[in-house]
Amino acid sequence: MRVLNSEIHLGAHMPISRGFQKVPEEVAKIGGNAFQIFPHNARQWKARIPDRNVLNQFKRNMKKYRIEHKAAFCHSGYLINLASPKDDVRRKSIDLLEKEMRICEALGIKYLNIHPGSHLGSGEDVGIDLIVKGLDEVLKRTENVEVVILLENVAPKGSAIGYNFDQMKRMIEMSAFPKRLGVTYDTCHGFDAGYDIRTPSGVRKLLDEIDEKVGLERLKMIHLNDSKYPLGAAKDRHESIGFGHIGRDGFKIFLSFDEVRKVPWILETPGGNEEHAEDIRRVLEIVGE
Ligand code: MN
Ligand code: MN
Numbered sequence: 180m181r182v183l184n185s186e187i188h189l190g191a192h193m194p195i196s197r198g199f200q201k202v203p204e205e206v207a208k209i210g211g212n213a214f215q216i217f218p219h220n221a222r223q224w225k226a227r228i229p230d231r232n233v234l235n236q237f238k239r240n241m242k243k244y245r246i247e248h249k250a251a252f253c254h255s256g257y258l259i260n261l262a263s264p265k266d267d268v269r270r271k272s273i274d275l276l277e278k279e280m281r282i283c284e285a286l287g288i289k290y291l292n293i294h295p296g297s298h299l300g301s302g303e304d305v306g307i308d309l310i311v312k313g314l315d316e317v318l319k320r321t322e323n324v325e326v327v328i329l330l331e332n333v334a335p336k337g338s339a340i341g342y343n344f345d346q347m348k349r350m351i352e353m354s355a356f357p358k359r360l361g362v363t364y365d366t367c368h369g370f371d372a373g374y375d376i377r378t379p380s381g382v383r384k385l386l387d388e389i390d391e392k393v394g395l396e397r398l399k400m401i402h403l404n405d406s407k408y409p410l411g412a413a414k415d416r417h418e419s420i421g422f423g424h425i426g427r428d429g430f431k432i433f434l435s436f437d438e439v440r441k442v443p444w445i446l447e448t449p450g451g452n453e454e455h456a457e458d459i460r461r462v463l464e465i466v467g468e
């Protein structure tokens with residue numbers, strides 16, 4: 180039972196502490212063939228393009244460990260908030276997001292996953308407006324960069340925007356660059372927002388909603404996380420696959436759908452590489468590959 184060379188693309192969020200160039204090998208070591216990384220320290224505003232040496236080694240190792248481009252993702256830093264009512268935060272967010280796009284391009288990574296933003300009290304309409312303005316400024320500045328921004332569905336917590344597909348639809352339709360926008364579906368955040376993927380009819384309903392509102396072709400990544408809390412709890416507490424409220428049986432149903440299998444699955448479950456290796460084993464057991 181190995182994920183390498185299978186139809187399925189499965190992996191985890193990986194640390195970059197040993198350098199970008201080490202990531203492909205570490206992915207192979209945990210039994211994966213897909214990954215997500217931060218393009219810089221996610222808790223800082225500063226970011227820089229990696230040295231040429233690192234970039235070359237990274238690209239060589241992508242080939243060596245046979246990781247496909249559709250299965251490699253960056254996740255934007257935590258400080259970015261395009262919906263912030265504070266001008267300076269929004270400015271810095273736009274600048275950093277642009278820098279992240281350029282780091283993705285340098286690494287040859289095609290997708291940059293972001294949380295749309297939190298309005299912090301100014302309301303959803305104002306927040307969505309600011310997010311789209313920010314996205315469009317970044318996409319305009321990077322017109323020749325072939326990186327697609329993926330809007331991740333978030334938990335409906337605080338003033339976060341992007342916890343349902345009506346909001347995603349509005350952002351994509353309002354943008355001047357809809358072709359450069361895709362979506363990520365996080366199973367824990369979706370469960371927090373009331374999407375019940377434990378039954379075939381629940382999964383069908385979710386997939387139909389994604390298709391109707393943003394188009395299934397825009398779904399480029401699934402964040403595969405179980406949930407520590409029950410359906411609709413809005414807590415955003417990830418759990419290891421099979422040990423939460425979605426559970427083994429729930430994932431068995433969700434992961435049986437073709438539309439879900441086509442998209443890379445990235446774990447953001449508790450723990451590090453060791454725990455993720457166990458999660459990968461469990462997911463493969465569940466899908467019976
Ligand atoms: Mn995220
Ligand atoms: Mn996620």
Ligand code: ZN
Binds near residue numbers: 367368415416417
């Ligand atoms: Zn989360």
